[in-house]
Amino acid sequence: MRKQRTLSFPGSLALAVLTSAVLAACGGGGDGGTPATQATTASGGTAGATGTTGNTGNTGSSDPAAKPTSVVSPACSGCGAVDANTYAGSGVGVWQNINATASAVEMPVSIAGLTGQDVTLVFTNQTGTAQTMPTIPLTASYYPNVAASEVRWRNGVEEAKRRISDFNHTGWVAKAGSRTGSPSASMIGAPTRSVVNDTRVFYHEDNSARPATLVRQDTASDGTVINFWVETAENMTGKVTPAIVNTLAAGFSPTGKIYDMLKSVGGPLWGAHGYSELISGTGQPIDIVILNFDQDGTPFGMIGYFYSRNAVKSDPTENPYGNDSVSLYLDAETLYLGGPEGMKSMLLTMAHEGMHMQNFYRRGVVAGPTKQFDTWLEEASAMMMEDFASQSIEPTYNAIRDVRFPNYIGYKAGSYNCNLLDWTAFGATCDSYSVSGSLGGFLDRQLGLTFYKGLLANVSSTDSVVVLDNAIRAVAPTSSLGEQLRRFAATSGALMKAPSPGGFGFPARSEGGFVLPVIDPQQQLPSRTLTQAVPATLQPYASLPVVRKAVTGTYSETVKVPAGSTLSVVIQ
Template sequence: MNKNISLPVICLASLLILARCGADPTATDAAYSLIRVTPENLTSTNTYTDTYGTGYEYYMLDTAQDVNLEYTLDIGPSMKDVYFIFTNIDPYSETSSPTIHKKNQPESPAAGPDPAHDLKPTAIDLNKSPITSKIEVAEFNRDPFSFLNKLNPVSRLLNIVPSPEQRSDNADDAGVFYDYDAKKKAFITVKATCRKVVTDGRMTLNIWVADDCWAETGSKSILVTQEMVDTTAEKFLRSGADNDIYDWVTNIYGQPWGGHASPELIANEKYNNSITILLNDIDNDDASGGVLGYFWAKDNFIRKYFPYSNERIMFYLDAILLAKGDNPAAWNVTDSMPSQVISTLSHEFQHMIHFYQKTVLRTNGIGSEIWIDEMCSLATEDLVADKLQVNGPRGIFYNDPSTGQPNNRDGRLPLYNCFNEYSVTRWYGGDWSCVSYAVNFALGAYLARNFGGAAFFRDVVQNGFTDYNAVEYALARRGSQDGFSTILRKWAVSNLLSNKIDLLLNDSYKYNNSTAGFTNSIGSIKYKLGSINLYNYEYALAGNPHAGPYIYTSIPRNPLQPASNIYFKAGTSLAGKQSWSIRMDRNVRMSVVVKDPP
């Protein structure tokens, strides 16, 4: 069994903490000296010495200033691989990459690009890594009232459309919706027909399909049938308790709409416990890849304040992607793309609830930073995947709680492995938003498996913070004293230990619980999460398969991105006493992982 050993600290200038796990309890405690270092005096050094014990180990070195670090690791007689992880703990600013020199070796050349880095993909396969929102939508949802203030008041008055008459939808009703064409950069109208109305208790679901996407009238290359509509409706809302997306997700986060004090928003009476889904060809591109769907808070506003509001609590799904089966002659909801669209139902529903519970009720109109909102939605997909009977972002069969098979290229984690040095808090644009989804799913999956699953993410949403403090609030509610910077570091160590199953459950480093997976509950509803071994996920470098987290063999010149980790292999099959000189900026923290060679 692994043990945590708290090592004594000799503090001559500032406090440092060195955490160890998996050490031999009889090993000599680490001894190191510290000299204060300033940017003007970078010839001074901090010196650390660690003694390697048994099994694998990880160490965290906490510095709080610009340093030249002399680091010595006594590995002992057995051959081990040594990894350094460098974390930029600043959530919003880049910082210089560290420089590393192995002692008793020729001076290394100046830091440069890693040879394998040039082989990383330069384009994203949207069929493997679909997008679940538009940046225009995400930015609006982040700060909707500032968008209203930017509208030209004269233009708004000239183009104002009266609010639609309040009435219930009925099957075969015809109507017109407002959507946005990202390619035209303009709002458009979508003619649609109501194809399904479902009521369960006080809740009603209305599904509308764009006329040009409907099987009997449409002109698109792939068309939506009544079977597809019925299946979508059944997944989201059906008779009975605790058996659909509506029940599972509201049990975590709360209601999607209700009372409020904002005159700009549609009244609770108009909401009337009714949710609308519009199936249309998003961006009118007749394409079989791209944006799966989105929730856009513009529709929660009355038209007096936003002329292109549909004045509904609603979200959008791409009709082409829902209809794209693996076999054109026999559509099934378990097919690759339809199952991703069904998973997106839970993703977008979280966004809908997040807007009401966070932006409307708790933060006076300022929404969560995009990465927070998206991480919650990705975690929601993960939490309900087995219930929906879809594989979800983990990319493993929904009924398999194990880590699955090697060479897995499904789900979000292959892309994360490839681009694991990217920022958590910086949202990337265009197709590269897929990398942001991958990074934030990986972090959310770690948080869910270590800090209470569904209850943790409920606490992220139901508080008054819109940035990383929302995560720290949820951590505190779960009994953790870790701050966001510590979580970034523990998460990084967990990446390299994800092929281990003997970690302590309460150790905050666990991705992998073997075939048991992870179970958590809110009330009477249980949520199951499968295990993750990042070494089972494979991506391509110049067409050649590469499995596991991407690990640099030389530190690139590029700065460390905000709230990011970069992984460096400090040595392969090392033994005995090893030393390195490392120069780090004040916002960089170093962690060390020692493992048996693969």
């Protein structure tokens, strides 16, 4: 993993003033300068279920009308947050304060006007370093007996995916040969064009040889040939039928479908390059190859992949299992044993794996290997492509809404406190697909298509955190990754009701021919999991929600916030 920088914390003047007040009380320091060591005092009390409890940090003024100290300020406009001390009594209110120092800071909060609403405290680490998590009472926790945490991959899937991902990221470089000073259209002649019913052998990612038949051939709007190959043993009635292939082709090849969508957001999937040992950049078809991946009579598991070794020229010594092909691979059993859900997943898998193919060419081959995304952002970008493509390909299915965000909420004890940068798919405690996918879906809806296109093309740094931050600032100059993370965390941690205040939530969005469906976090309430114990650390770019149920009157609590982290208070 490349070294990651710590993000800056831009915010409103009000936030800066309130943060300064906390720092002054604790011994100095300031946002943007060298963080000072913090001195803290003990909290005077914690929130109960109703009313005001404990010493809430009053200033000690003799003025009976003086409001108690509350160092959070409204983070939304036209919402339920009236001022630092007042909730409107209905709707969603969001307050925040940033601890931009190197030590934990106590933040008194006192907000009046509640009539039985839930209060969610959301801690968001906006640094690339795990921060010590102070203790805090857990007055509400929930751990359902059956949740999305039961999602699993079969043995070997994660190993295969990681092997492919590692090769796509760095392994190909050693096999690609010398690189000329500028891209050329072809290092060798154009490939021989296949015709329907031709047969050939494709090597699966496990190096097994799979004879396959070309069953359909389309031409995309730009003239690129799209070949659909089916493993010969799967090309029969009851398995991969012509109807199945035709459905896949209808989602990928025609004008305006997946192939055109990919080109419209990120450019060519393959073309000119300067590497002596990569296949020609001239006239390459896109091969979609349907193989029975693991031959276990069960759908799902690994259902698709793009493997860049197939774009390296085959060689008996250097690359004996290359397929001399720009190709995507789909699992046959998921297509004919997975039912309607299997086909929905597979259609969007072509968009997902197509983005991996395009990223490899655009960022790796053309821009250079050091400009490729790290895995967490590579996978996020592919899931974001699924998100944008979904309603044009399969209007009843959106992977972020229907899979990634539910898993983010419900996987194990929830994937809130999972390191964004440490890729762990369906691990013991974290599912990185759900983390990166959910954040990507939030950014799609908040920042839109221009942001996404800019992210794909942004080669401003070799650090993926910096690239994402720069892509955000390019479309929202006063924002940052830090701000978007804390808004995402507040939305997800509180399961914020829709419609959410501006800048929060997963609102529907339509632009440039792409439609993003609304995601209502409240629908995940039955499968939500909350921490059963305060973790030792708040992970890099991660969050942690803590809920106070059904508060009446004034919510009052002094909350200790980790270094480099934001406290968000959501009342709804």
